[in-house]
Amino acid sequence: MSVLITALLCGAVVGVALGALGGGGGVLAVPALVYLLGVEPAQAGTTSLVIVTATTVTALFRHAGTGNVKWRTGALFAAAGVLPAIGTSVLAHRIPQSVLTAAFAALAALAAAAMLRGTRTTTRAPAEDDGPAGPARRGRLGTVAAGAGLGAVTGLLGVGGGFLAVPALVSVLRLPMRKAVGTSLVVILINSVVSLTTRLAVSGISLDLAVFGPFVGAAVLGAWDGRRLASKLSGAALQRAFAAVLLGVASFMLIGVLA
Numbered sequence: 001m002s003v004l005i006t007a008l009l010c011g012a013v014v015g016v017a018l019g020a021l022g023g024g025g026g027v028l029a030v031p032a033l034v035y036l037l038g039v040e041p042a043q044a045g046t047t048s049l050v051i052v053t054a055t056t057v058t059a060l061f062r063h064a065g066t067g068n069v070k071w072r073t074g075a076l077f078a079a080a081g082v083l084p085a086i087g088t089s090v091l092a093h094r095i096p097q098s099v100l101t102a103a104f105a106a107l108a109a110l111a112a113a114a115m116l117r118g119t120r121t122t123t124r125a126p127a128e129d130d131g132p133a134g135p136a137r138r139g140r141l142g143t144v145a146a147g148a149g150l151g152a153v154t155g156l157l158g159v160g161g162g163f164l165a166v167p168a169l170v171s172v173l174r175l176p177m178r179k180a181v182g183t184s185l186v187v188i189l190i191n192s193v194v195s196l197t198t199r200l201a202v203s204g205i206s207l208d209l210a211v212f213g214p215f216v217g218a219a220v221l222g223a224w225d226g227r228r229l230a231s232k233l234s235g236a237a238l239q240r241a242f243a244a245v246l247l248g249v250a251s252f253m254l255i256g257v258l259a
Helices: 003-021 025-036 041-064 071-079 082-094 097-124 134-138 140-157 162-171 177-203 209-230 235-258
Strands: none
Touching (some): 003 025, 003 162, 003 235, 025 041, 025 177, 025 209, 025 235, 041 177, 071 140, 071 162, 082 140, 082 177, 097 162, 162 177
16 A cells, blocks of 8 residues: 555544544554554654644634533643643653553553543433533642643653543543543643644654645544534444544554564
């Protein structure tokens, strides 16, 4: 399969994941860039952040008119992760790639488990909506702690963080799945821009346009259609789909580390 076709297919999958699930773009983009498109691991995280940033803007635009984006909650969540994201972005190139890959896989598996627990919780009782005082009711400390942890992961692994933001918004802040999906895009965008800016300042970037161009183009189109797909699925179905994607990626990456 040619590089062009592979990049188009990978980009479409990443875009649909971001548009429909509010995350999973970076956690899919990084292994796709490394294992399928031959991008050097040191550049894959940075390239992924560029792709995720561009795609998230499209996905957020699609979700903004639905009422499912809690801007204040997303901004607070992301703000707590700015300094950790900067710090870990500086450290990212000093840690062995095998360690980063194993950490990436382990976090994806933990996030999948959190989402599966969330589906069982939401079948027992409907999630409480998030009004203006939502973060205060849930505990600002929990919001800040979760946001800081997510920022650190974003900077270290070169992902937007949506694969952890959605489970955190559902489990910690008790947002309904659809609102968690929309709100996570705010978090992803802020975290990605901060981490990308830091990485560019520290090490610069060299994009392979033959890979990047078709990848990001297909991802943007996929994000546009992903929002339409999300509207046809229940919150529980979205959570199960998210968890399945994360478990598949975690297994694939762990096999790569152990092989």
